[in-house]
Amino acid sequence: MTAFDDLMAFQRQTEALSSVAERLGWDQETVMPRGAVEQRSEEMAAIETLLHERRTDPRLGEWLASAQPRSQTDARTIELIARDYGRASRIPARLATELARLTSLAQSVWADARAADAPDDFLPVLDQVLMLKREEAAALADGGDLYDALLDDYEPGMTGARIASLFDAMRPRLVALRENILGAENQPAALTGHFPQETQLRLARACATAFGYDWTRGRLDLAVHPFSSGCWQDSRITTRVVETDPFNCLYSTIHEVGHSSYELGIDDDYAFTPLGRGVSMGVHESQSRIYENQMGRGRAFSGWLFQRMSDAFGGLNIPDADAFHATVNRVTPGFIRTEADEVQYNLHIMLRFDLERDLISGRLDSEDLLEAWNARFLKDFGVAVDRPANGLLQDVHWAVGLFGYFPTYALGNVYAGCLHDSLRQAVPDLDTSLAQGDASPAVEWLRENIQRHGGALPPRQLMENATGQPITPEPLLTYLEIKFGEIYGL
Amino acid sequence: MTAFDDLMAFQRQTEALSSVAERLGWDQETVMPRGAVEQRSEEMAAIETLLHERRTDPRLGEWLASAQPRSQTDARTIELIARDYGRASRIPARLATELARLTSLAQSVWADARAADAPDDFLPVLDQVLMLKREEAAALADGGDLYDALLDDYEPGMTGARIASLFDAMRPRLVALRENILGAENQPAALTGHFPQETQLRLARACATAFGYDWTRGRLDLAVHPFSSGCWQDSRITTRVVETDPFNCLYSTIHEVGHSSYELGIDDDYAFTPLGRGVSMGVHESQSRIYENQMGRGRAFSGWLFQRMSDAFGGLNIPDADAFHATVNRVTPGFIRTEADEVQYNLHIMLRFDLERDLISGRLDSEDLLEAWNARFLKDFGVAVDRPANGLLQDVHWAVGLFGYFPTYALGNVYAGCLHDSLRQAVPDLDTSLAQGDASPAVEWLRENIQRHGGALPPRQLMENATGQPITPEPLLTYLEIKFGEIYGL
Numbered sequence: 003m004t005a006f007d008d009l010m011a012f013q014r015q016t017e018a019l020s021s022v023a024e025r026l027g028w029d030q031e032t033v034m035p036r037g038a039v040e041q042r043s044e045e046m047a048a049i050e051t052l053l054h055e056r057r058t059d060p061r062l063g064e065w066l067a068s069a070q071p072r073s074q075t076d077a078r079t080i081e082l083i084a085r086d087y088g089r090a091s092r093i094p095a096r097l098a099t100e101l102a103r104l105t106s107l108a109q110s111v112w113a114d115a116r117a118a119d120a121p122d123d124f125l126p127v128l129d130q131v132l133m134l135k136r137e138e139a140a141a142l143a144d145g146g147d148l149y150d151a152l153l154d155d156y157e158p159g160m161t162g163a164r165i166a167s168l169f170d171a172m173r174p175r176l177v178a179l180r181e182n183i184l185g186a187e188n189q190p191a192a193l194t195g196h197f198p199q200e201t202q203l204r205l206a207r208a209c210a211t212a213f214g215y216d217w218t219r220g221r222l223d224l225a226v227h228p229f230s231s232g233c234w235q236d237s238r239i240t241t242r243v244v245e246t247d248p249f250n251c252l253y254s255t256i257h258e259v260g261h262s263s264y265e266l267g268i269d270d271d272y273a274f275t276p277l278g279r280g281v282s283m284g285v286h287e288s289q290s291r292i293y294e295n296q297m298g299r300g301r302a303f304s305g306w307l308f309q310r311m312s313d314a315f316g317g318l319n320i321p322d323a324d325a326f327h328a329t330v331n332r333v334t335p336g337f338i339r340t341e342a343d344e345v346q347y348n349l350h351i352m353l354r355f356d357l358e359r360d361l362i363s364g365r366l367d368s369e370d371l372l373e374a375w376n377a378r379f380l381k382d383f384g385v386a387v388d389r390p391a392n393g394l395l396q397d398v399h400w401a402v403g404l405f406g407y408f409p410t411y412a413l414g415n416v417y418a419g420c421l422h423d424s425l426r427q428a429v430p431d432l433d434t435s436l437a438q439g440d441a442s443p444a445v446e447w448l449r450e451n452i453q454r455h456g457g458a459l460p461p462r463q464l465m466e467n468a469t470g471q472p473i474t475p476e477p478l479l480t481y482l483e484i485k486f487g488e489i490y491g492l
Numbered sequence: 493m494t495a496f497d498d499l500m501a502f503q504r505q506t507e508a509l510s511s512v513a514e515r516l517g518w519d520q521e522t523v524m525p526r527g528a529v530e531q532r533s534e535e536m537a538a539i540e541t542l543l544h545e546r547r548t549d550p551r552l553g554e555w556l557a558s559a560q561p562r563s564q565t566d567a568r569t570i571e572l573i574a575r576d577y578g579r580a581s582r583i584p585a586r587l588a589t590e591l592a593r594l595t596s597l598a599q600s601v602w603a604d605a606r607a608a609d610a611p612d613d614f615l616p617v618l619d620q621v622l623m624l625k626r627e628e629a630a631a632l633a634d635g636g637d638l639y640d641a642l643l644d645d646y647e648p649g650m651t652g653a654r655i656a657s658l659f660d661a662m663r664p665r666l667v668a669l670r671e672n673i674l675g676a677e678n679q680p681a682a683l684t685g686h687f688p689q690e691t692q693l694r695l696a697r698a699c700a701t702a703f704g705y706d707w708t709r710g711r712l713d714l715a716v717h718p719f720s721s722g723c724w725q726d727s728r729i730t731t732r733v734v735e736t737d738p739f740n741c742l743y744s745t746i747h748e749v750g751h752s753s754y755e756l757g758i759d760d761d762y763a764f765t766p767l768g769r770g771v772s773m774g775v776h777e778s779q780s781r782i783y784e785n786q787m788g789r790g791r792a793f794s795g796w797l798f799q800r801m802s803d804a805f806g807g808l809n810i811p812d813a814d815a816f817h818a819t820v821n822r823v824t825p826g827f828i829r830t831e832a833d834e835v836q837y838n839l840h841i842m843l844r845f846d847l848e849r850d851l852i853s854g855r856l857d858s859e860d861l862l863e864a865w866n867a868r869f870l871k872d873f874g875v876a877v878d879r880p881a882n883g884l885l886q887d888v889h890w891a892v893g894l895f896g897y898f899p900t901y902a903l904g905n906v907y908a909g910c911l912h913d914s915l916r917q918a919v920p921d922l923d924t925s926l927a928q929g930d931a932s933p934a935v936e937w938l939r940e941n942i943q944r945h946g947g948a949l950p951p952r953q954l955m956e957n958a959t960g961q962p963i964t965p966e967p968l969l970t971y972l973e974i975k976f977g978e979i980y981g982l
Binding site: 015018019021022025033034035036037039040041044047048049051052216217219234235236238274 | 504505508509511512515516519523524525526527528529530531532534535537538539541542706707708709710711724725726728763764
């Protein structure tokens with residue numbers, strides 16, 4: 003056994019345990035009896051403690067120092083293990099424990115504060131979280147930029163400055179598009195009616211199949227907040243059902259199929275190695291978004307869906323497939339990020355990105371956060387936040403210490419825009435398949451150019467290889483302007 | 493931190509991991525996608541490796557040497573940890589690895605041999621398993637009886653000699669009862685018809701509720717072989733559905749409710765300690781059997797079930813509740829243990845007990861096993877085994893190294909007989925409740941006298957405390973002779 007072999011054997015076991023922890027999380031959100039909370043929390047703590055011990059195990063340092071790569075894959079594997087070991091080792095055990103304790107508390111404080119619409123109940127604990135996150139960032143940054151050190155955990159190699167420049171290029175065009183849309187004369191009708199759960203779930207399964215979901219390595223269940231979970235041979239998706247709004251269930255399903263298909267599409271040889279998972283949050287989101295939006299909400303696929311839904315529900319209040327396409331892409335004013343359409347979604351992210359970057363750098367303090375949020379929302383969305391639960395209190399992310407995570411959502415949209423351009427060039431007749439409820443030509447292209455690589459290539463190189471170009475927001479913006487221009491007759 | 497505190501903290505984490513492994517097993521048998529076998533096997537191996545390391549961790553020896561119990565509960569806890577540590581430490585690592593490898597292989601060899609009805613394909617690998625089990629028994633027995641050393645793993649404190657004397661007292665009366673029943677003039681009708689899955693599952697849920705199953709800490713799913721799984725706040729049950737035989741689903745459910753209720757009934761203070769699980773396989777089976785048989789197949793409860801089934805399925809081919817009670821308890825000749833009725837079941841166990849005891853001691857070799865099985869079956873059941881798949885090849889237990897496990901099934905029946913006597917004295921009007929589909933008075937008595945104790949008392953003391961008497965097969969035999977005497981007019 004060489005040092006590399008020892009390292010890989012140890013890592014393989016760690017990856018397997020980590021996969022088990024993820025599976026327990028799935029269980030908790032889908033099938034666990036409601037009385038089992040305390041037991042599950044102790045089970046999770048036991049596994050997380052073991053995982054933390056393994057990630058900071060001094061033997062890792064020794065193996066990494068003497069491991070000899072025999073291939074580029076070996077070298078990249080060593081690089082990723084070293085990266086995680088370095089990050090884990092730089093965070094003092096005391097800080098890790100305090101962060102775990104405090105964010106667990108802050109999550110329930112946040113939930114209560116949101117329910118009571120009382121930001122003052124939340125801001126003091128958020129301030130404590132922020133202090134610890136600044137400390138963590140300082141430990142990780144090693145003299146560099148604090149925000150970049152946190153962002154690097156979710157989008158390796160990306161910097162706050164690059165994100166800011168992407169977003170600055172996007173904001174004015176999105177704000178203008180939003181204004182034009184909301185001022186347009188013809189507004190699409192909303193879908194109305196009662197849509198029974200069983201029928202929605204049947205259609206959700208048909209949508210997942212249309213997007214090539216591998217049912218032998220996955221399953222669909224209900225959850226309060228839809229998510230996908232797992233890798234390699236077992237990546238499951240969840241959805242939710244609102245019986246007045248079938249799009250919620252169907253497009254959540256397609257979105258999660260994008261995430262799971264990425265994991266299931268990774269080369270089998272990478273399983274249970276650091277190359278065996280999606281390479282970044284942004285690339286992950288690019289897959290879920292291109293499935294959901296560029297394809298799922300496109301005219302071709304929505305035409306197929308219109309027919310399926312009309313058949314399944316015995317007619318809709320929408321007259322034809324063109325009107326249905328407009329309904330699917332309806333833009334309305336709103337405060338909530340998770341309910342936003344393709345045009346407004348990224349504006350929600352930009353607001354959060356600027357605020358959290360200032361919070362981490364110290365340019366903004368948590369006591370001024372509420373005012374800053376409300377002022378910024380008014381500026382970008384042209385309407386005042388009506389209550390904190392619809393503003394600052396809407397997201398759980400900061401409460402649980404996720405600073406640097408938000409921009410990866412918008413980055414996923416930017417990536418998806420670039421990939422969509424290349425995909426359309428590579429598969430010019432894609433709409434013919436999509437109109438028949440068959441996304442397989444697109445899925446094959448994405449698998450070949452993105453998914454199969456797993457963590458083998460850094461995000462930027464992966465995206466540039468796939469698209470043959472540097473990543474810019476131009477394709478996304480052009481796509482949005484053309485698509486919504488047509489729908490709204492701009 | 494005292495040595496006892498260190499010991500308990502370590503043990504608590506081990507128990508939590510062990511619970512996670514059990515939950516993964518549940519997942520695999522109920523909801524796991526079929527393509528995930530290889531991944532799950534690696535996940536299980538990772539956890540089992542960790543568990544083995546923890547169970548033989550040298551620190552356990554140090555803590556055990558200096559731990560000071562502060563109560564009887566502490567002392568019992570230390571005793572149980574020391575017992576497991578002692579057993580785990582006496583088995584050489586090489587032997588443990590070989591056994592794991594060989595039994596995994598033997599299980600698939602057995603499955604193929606059973607499908608092909610080819611005992612010669614199976615006996616050579618069984619012989620290898622047997623050699624390793626003899627070696628394991630010798631390591632554990634430390635000069636004592638080999639079979640007792642294996643039995644002790646499933647029924648601590650029990651010996652082969654005591655089992656043999658119990659069984660010798662039972663066999664002639666069971667054989668005679670069986671002959672009388674099969675020779676009786678009036679044979680109960682079989683239930684016939686088609687019983688849709690959804691209706692069976694609805695009734696199964698009603699039966700579980702009747703027996704007090706706590707749905708906030710459990711759930712019911714389908715599995716190929718029904719089982720119960722988990723402890724403390726999360727003990728789930730499974731059942732199967734055969735659409736021509738609803739008793740299969742309903743009585744499997746009640747049986748598994750017995751197992752799960754035992755786990756869920758244990759004192760919360762014992763959770764994730766060695767006292768937090770059922771104390772032995774025999775005591776476990778006593779709970780599942782008394783739920784399923786003494787109560788579930790009794791006249792009072794079956795009267796309630798007759799009404800519920802008649803309503804649910806729109807009439808049955810059985811005229812009234814008395815006839816239904818006879819149908820539920822119908823005795824027919826058969827080769828298969830798992831399909832056996834209350835009268836014949838223990839005869840199947842006795843045959844296996846005598847053979848496996850001789851196999852372990854060396855009095856019987858695997859090459860003579862087929863002949864020995866067939867001869868013994870003819871003697872006890874009065875009919876020749878028609879093919880090995882219906883004889884020696886029917887059970888998986890020996891293939892996977894479970895020697896010493898079979899007698900706990902019959903011991904459970906003996907225990908259930910004793911408990912039932914005491915229960916009826918303590919709750920004389922139990923049938924009034926059971927006739928209304930409410931087993932709660934019995935469940936309360938069993939929880940108080942058996943279930944809540946978990947592993948706090950050794951099996952024998954637990955049973956004798958609960959019944960106020962030494963354990964004998966007399967109550968079970970008398971119960972069977974009276975019950976079947978009435979049904980068959982003997």
